Amino acid sequence: MKRLLRGGHLVDPVQGIDGVTDVLLDGERVAAVGRDLQVDADVEVVNVPVGCVVCPGFIDMHVHLREPGQEHKETIATGTAAAAAGGFTAVACMPNTSPVNDSASVTRAILEKAAVEATVRVYPIGCVTKGMKGESLSEIADLRAAGCVAISDDGRPVMTALLMRRALEYAGMFGIPVIDHCEEPSLKGEGVAHEGYTASMLGLRGIPSAAESIMVERNIALAEMTGSPVHIAHLSTRQSLRAVRAAKARGVRVTCEVAPHHFTLTDERLAGPVSYDTNLKMNPPLRERQDVDAILLGLRAGTIDAIATDHAPHQEDEKHVEFDRAPFGIIGLETAVPLSLDRLVHAGVLTMRRLVQLLSVNPARILGVPGGNLRPNRPADITILAPEVTTSVDVRQSRSKSRNSPFHGWTLKGAVAATIVGGRTVYVNQVVPNATVFGAAAGPA
Amino acid sequence: MNAETTNNVAASAEAADVPSIPVNRLRTKDLLGIAELSAAEISLVLDTAVAMKEVSSRPIKKVPALRGKTVVNLFFEPSTRTRTSFEIAEKRLSADTLNIAASTSSVVKGETLADTVHNIEAMSPDLLVVRHSSSGACHFLARICRSGVINAGDGMHEHPTQALLDAFTIRERKGRLAGLKVAICGDLLHSRVLRSNVLLLVKMGAEVWLCGPPTLVPTGFGRTGVHITSSVDEAVEGADAIMMLRIQLERMLGGYFPSLREYFNVFGMTRERMSRAKPDVLIMHPGPMNRGVEIASDVADGPYSVILDQVANGVAVRMAILYLLAGGAEHEAAA
Numbered sequence: 002m003k004r005l006l007r008g009g010h011l012v013d014p015v016q017g018i019d020g021v022t023d024v025l026l027d028g029e030r031v032a033a034v035g036r037d038l039q040v041d042a043d044v045e046v047v048n049v050p051v052g053c054v055v056c057p058g059f060i061d062m063h064v065h066l067r068e069p070g071q072e073h074k075e076t077i078a079t080g081t082a083a084a085a086a087g088g089f090t091a092v093a094c095m096p097n098t099s100p101v102n103d104s105a106s107v108t109r110a111i112l113e114k115a116a117v118e119a120t121v122r123v124y125p126i127g128c129v130t131k132g133m134k135g136e137s138l139s140e141i142a143d144l145r146a147a148g149c150v151a152i153s154d155d156g157r158p159v160m161t162a163l164l165m166r167r168a169l170e171y172a173g174m175f176g177i178p179v180i181d182h183c184e185e186p187s188l189k190g191e192g193v194a195h196e197g198y199t200a201s202m203l204g205l206r207g208i209p210s211a212a213e214s215i216m217v218e219r220n221i222a223l224a225e226m227t228g229s230p231v232h233i234a235h236l237s238t239r240q241s242l243r244a245v246r247a248a249k250a251r252g253v254r255v256t257c258e259v260a261p262h263h264f265t266l267t268d269e270r271l272a273g274p275v276s277y278d279t280n281l282k283m284n285p286p287l288r289e290r291q292d293v294d295a296i297l298l299g300l301r302a303g304t305i306d307a308i309a310t311d312h313a314p315h316q317e318d319e320k321h322v323e324f325d326r327a328p329f330g331i332i333g334l335e336t337a338v339p340l341s342l343d344r345l346v347h348a349g350v351l352t353m354r355r356l357v358q359l360l361s362v363n364p365a366r367i368l369g370v371p372g373g374n375l376r377p378n379r380p381a382d383i384t385i386l387a388p389e390v391t392t393s394v395d396v397r398q399s400r401s402k403s404r405n406s407p408f409h410g411w412t413l414k415g416a417v418a419a420t421i422v423g424g425r426t427v428y429v430n431q432v433v434p435n436a437t438v439f440g441a442a443a444g445p446a
Numbered sequence: 447m448n449a450e451t452t453n454n455v456a457a458s459a460e461a462a463d464v465p466s467i468p469v470n471r472l473r474t475k476d477l478l479g480i481a482e483l484s485a486a487e488i489s490l491v492l493d494t495a496v497a498m499k500e501v502s503s504r505p506i507k508k509v510p511a512l513r514g515k516t517v518v519n520l521f522f523e524p525s526t527r528t529r530t531s532f533e534i535a536e537k538r539l540s541a542d543t544l545n546i547a548a549s550t551s552s553v554v555k556g557e558t559l560a561d562t563v564h565n566i567e568a569m570s571p572d573l574l575v576v577r578h579s580s581s582g583a584c585h586f587l588a589r590i591c592r593s594g595v596i597n598a599g600d601g602m603h604e605h606p607t608q609a610l611l612d613a614f615t616i617r618e619r620k621g622r623l624a625g626l627k628v629a630i631c632g633d634l635l636h637s638r639v640l641r642s643n644v645l646l647l648v649k650m651g652a653e654v655w656l657c658g659p660p661t662l663v664p665t666g667f668g669r670t671g672v673h674i675t676s677s678v679d680e681a682v683e684g685a686d687a688i689m690m691l692r693i694q695l696e697r698m699l700g701g702y703f704p705s706l707r708e709y710f711n712v713f714g715m716t717r718e719r720m721s722r723a724k725p726d727v728l729i730m731h732p733g734p735m736n737r738g739v740e741i742a743s744d745v746a747d748g749p750y751s752v753i754l755d756q757v758a759n760g761v762a763v764r765m766a767i768l769y770l771l772a773g774g775a776e777h778e779a780a781a
């Protein structure tokens with residue numbers, strides 16, 4: 002079955018397209034892209050609503066789906082449904098499940114479950130080390146063969162420099178990146194918030210910026226030594242950004258991502274209006290205004306490669322405790338794109354073209370997965386945005402199993418209109434006028 | 447010297463407001479910290495405490511202000527001084543009181559703080575006096591409780607009644623707070639007493655100097671409008687009051703300084719060091735003291751020490767707080 006998306010504003014940086022362009026879908030793939038495409042009478046024609054922007058599907062390269070092992074927080078089914086509602090056509094899931102994804106059997110189990118229950122594409126990330134214990138390398142060849150697109154011990158750093166060196170050298174053989182959660186454990190200590198004025202006044206133990214940037218510098222040195230690619234997860238400080246910028250300038254294979262909460266919120270929020278809100282507790286923590294400003298500049302300048310959510314679902318009762326006893330992390334799949342449109346595009350920080358690079362082009366490139374453009378014969382993974390439509394964030398309506406978001410009640414300018422995966426419409430936003438032209442949202446593949 | 451000074455515009459404005467905003471009640475059902483109090487509210491508490499102190503001097507130390515009210519003292523962390531002080535204050539106001547310690551609560555069985563407090567609230571108390579090892583625990587409880595919550599010390603955050611009794615003691619002796627130089631020395635990093643005192647003293651117009659090893663100075667604290675130094679002599683020079691903070695021996699495994707011996711040599715308050723202060727300086731300590739660590743015995747027990755006055759005034763200040771939160775302005779507590 003062919004479908005023609007007619008008259009939409011296509012933003013496809015890889016093809017250099019930023020204007021009214023038709024997209025012809027043939028089943029799961031893109032058949033043609035161009036202005037005023039002529040099609041046969043049996044082709045379903047969808048007139049893209051005025052104001053909507055058609056983009057290559059967004060890929061969230063940092064998500065915790067919690068399955069297997071913590072299905073009370075999230076499952077592959079609910080996490081990917083949330084991803085679809087958030088405009089993502091694919092997610093890469095971190096391996097800190099229970100059991101951790103350090104073997105091909107776990108990878109295959111995730112992919113088999115995803116094949117039946119997932120609404121969007123799922124790309125597993127395997128562990129760097131067996132059991133995520135930081136002692137010896139996982140069977141990375143096996144993980145790669147089973148379908149892992151990267152390796153990471155996310156949630157904790159690769160502890161020793163020697164092991165990180167080995168990981169980079171070994172994973173480099175397969176052309177997959179090592180994604181590191183950069184944190185020097187002894188400096189982080191028992192910290193629960195950014196070390197600065199706010200944490201000091203609230204009596205919260207601090208996590209200094211250097212706890213992150215020391216590890217970023219270490220990883221850059223090792224990437225430079227080995228020539229293998231390293232990807233810095235959820236970068237949060239201006240010092241880290243400065244290190245990445247300098248490394249890139251001298252040709253080191255380093256990439257990095259930032260999370261929407263790190264370009265939206267500062268640590269001052271911890272003091273109110275809801276003080277000690279555990280939905281503001283994440284790792285890395287919310288940083289200072291200067292860090293947020295540096296991240297905004299880094300997004301604009303291209304130092305930052307990707308926006309990734311670090312979607313970390315936790316049940317309400319786990320967060321309904323004293324601040325220092327609450328787990329780190331917030332959900333983010335359904336708020337990332339509205340936040341990006343509101344705080345980046347409408348605020349004049351980024352063009353739509355640059356946003357598509359950060360959410361689609363670069364994640365696909367870093368992970369080496371399909372997507373990132375809508376060239377003919379590529380998968381018909383498409384995100385359709387309604388940049389002018391207002392979004393009211395209501396976590397009670399979330400597709401995720403968890404509700405731990407600090408953005409509940411926020412009003413943002415910019416919405417996802419529809420999400421198409423492999424030619425199938427998997428999400429339609431009823432709030433966006435005329436978005437139903439994209440069809441009824443189908444469930445899991 | 448490691449001086450770090452920043453003007454705090456908001457704090458100065460608050461100080462300027464002291465005489466111009468008369469208030470006769472607190473704005474909230476809770477006392478969570480000094481941060482939430484205006485300078486006028488602080489003055490109200492201190493003024494009310496004057497009347498309450500008179501009650502404690504009577505042969506029959508009891509007034510009916512809180513008759514029929516129930517106060518639950520919830521101490522999730524060990525405390526003798528503060529818990530006793532609150533309990534005496536409650537009894538002098540004729541409240542019905544109940545003490546629950548962490549070791550006897552369901553918390554040890556794994557119950558959450560929220561569930562524990564909801565169960566207590568089901569029995570309709572009027573006020574909860576809470577001490578907890580987690581910063582912000584009282585804010586958390588205040589959001590989910592109908593009862594008023596009084597912070598009796600939360601983690602490393604605040605200990606507002608301690609700061610209020612410290613201020614009461616200084617004001618009682620010096621007649622004012624504005625314009626005084628107060629030096630606070632010791633473990634600044636882990637002290638909830640410090641945070642409350644800094645907020646209060648700056649709001650009330652005092653000049654505050656903090657002194658301790660740089661390893662025990664909280665990041666960014668200069669923004670509060672205080673002076674920070676690692677020179678005791680500089681901090682104490684011309685001071686009207688010197689507050690010593692306890693070196694929390696249980697926390698010192700973190701290697702904040704090489705030894706207690708060296709700490710005392712560099713930072714301990716001795717007669718020689720205190721001689722740099724004003725002749726009528728007040729020596730203060732929130733207790734419990736480590737003699738020979740942060741303070742020499744002859745200073746702690748000397749003629750300038752008001753350490754036991756602080757303890758006595760604690761009852762009056764806590765009576766004032768209880769009265770203002772649960773007694774209502776219609777009561778004449780001291781009558």
